Amino acid sequence: MDQQIAENLAAVRRRIADAARVVGREPAEVRLLLAVKTQPVAAIRAALDAGADLLGHNRAQELLATGPALAEAGVPAHEMHFIGHLQSNKVGQVLRWATCVQTVDTLRLAERLDAAVARRRAAGGDGAAAPGGPDHYGAAAPEGPRAPGGTAPLDVMVQVNTSGETTKAGVEPARATELATAVAALPHLRLRGFMTIGANSPDGDVVRASYEALAAVRDRVLATGAPGTGTARELSMGMSGDLELAVAAGATMVRVGTAVFGARPPA
Ligand SMILES: *Cc1c(COP(=O)(O)O)cnc(C)c1O
Numbered sequence: 001m002d003q004q005i006a007e008n009l010a011a012v013r014r015r016i017a018d019a020a021r022v023v024g025r026e027p028a029e030v031r032l033l034l035a036v037k038t039q040p041v042a043a044i045r046a047a048l049d050a051g052a053d054l055l056g057h058n059r060a061q062e063l064l065a066t067g068p069a070l071a072e073a074g075v076p077a078h079e080m081h082f083i084g085h086l087q088s089n090k091v092g093q094v095l096r097w098a099t100c101v102q103t104v105d106t107l108r109l110a111e112r113l114d115a116a117v118a119r120r121r122a123a124g125g126d127g128a129a130a131p132g133g134p135d136h137y138g139a140a141a142p143e144g145p146r147a148p149g150g151t152a153p154l155d156v157m158v159q160v161n162t163s164g165e166t167t168k169a170g171v172e173p174a175r176a177t178e179l180a181t182a183v184a185a186l187p188h189l190r191l192r193g194f195m196t197i198g199a200n201s202p203d204g205d206v207v208r209a210s211y212e213a214l215a216a217v218r219d220r221v222l223a224t225g226a227p228g229t230g231t232a233r234e235l236s237m238g239m240s241g242d243l244e245l246a247v248a249a250g251a252t253m254v255r256v257g258t259a260v261f262g263a264r265p266p267a
Contacts, residue, residue: 110182
């Protein structure tokens with residue numbers, strides 16, 4: 001199994017690199033986030049041992065369940081992003097294990113995250129940095145990446161519904177600038193960019209249009225020059241089936257699950 005995961009990971013990296021070169025981009029401009037939902041810790045560890053350094057969970061329960069094992073000594077340092085719908089009653093728990101929340105789609109959620117980071121900071125009293133640092137965890141962060149006392153802001157992205165599909169989360173593109181500038185102004189959050197789930201369509205042009213829409217949102221927000229928006233450069237978009245289209249549209253981070261871990265059992 002470990003060997004297969006390592007081979008699949010290499011194959012996905014080749015796909016990303018090829019897709020970048022085709023459009024004249026540097027492969028290094030595109031990071032690979034492994035979507036690890038439903039994967040046992042052993043499979044996640046195999047991916048980390050094979051060089052993965054950025055993981056994403058979309059279910060809070062799984063994030064909490066795997067957090068302690070992935071913080072153990074000997075686990076390669078990595079970032080853990082939250083990429084699923086975040087219920088407000090799960091904010092505190094998710095914060096403990098996630099280094100970035102990619103799925104902020106309301107100001108209300110952003111304010112809850114901001115308040116939770118502020119509380120955590122206050123709980124630390126002396127304001128010492130979290131063990132293991134705010135951006136990675138693994139060996140040195142037994143309390144999770146955001147132990148009480150951590151002073152770093154929480155990285156977030158604004159999720160945009162670029163396909164118009166009613167089943168998808170995300171702020172609509174026409175309201176994205178307003179939301180992003182409000183999120184960027186919150187003191188305990190750092191807006192890193194934008195995330196979308198591409199259109200669910202067999203038509204590559206439709207999928208590509210959804211990714212180009214996210215790039216347009218990002219460019220509009222950067223153009224405002226509003227406080228805190230200067231760091232909002234990431235475009236998290238593209239999955240196993242369509243990452244080439246996302247890279248062509250400017251993705252800086254693709255989120256891949258099945259192409260590395262194989263098909264998931266039906267939910
Ligand atoms: C599962 C998941 C992915 C990866 O999807 P695959 O088709 O398995 O590559 C990407 N983004 C999100 C939000 C996911 O939940």
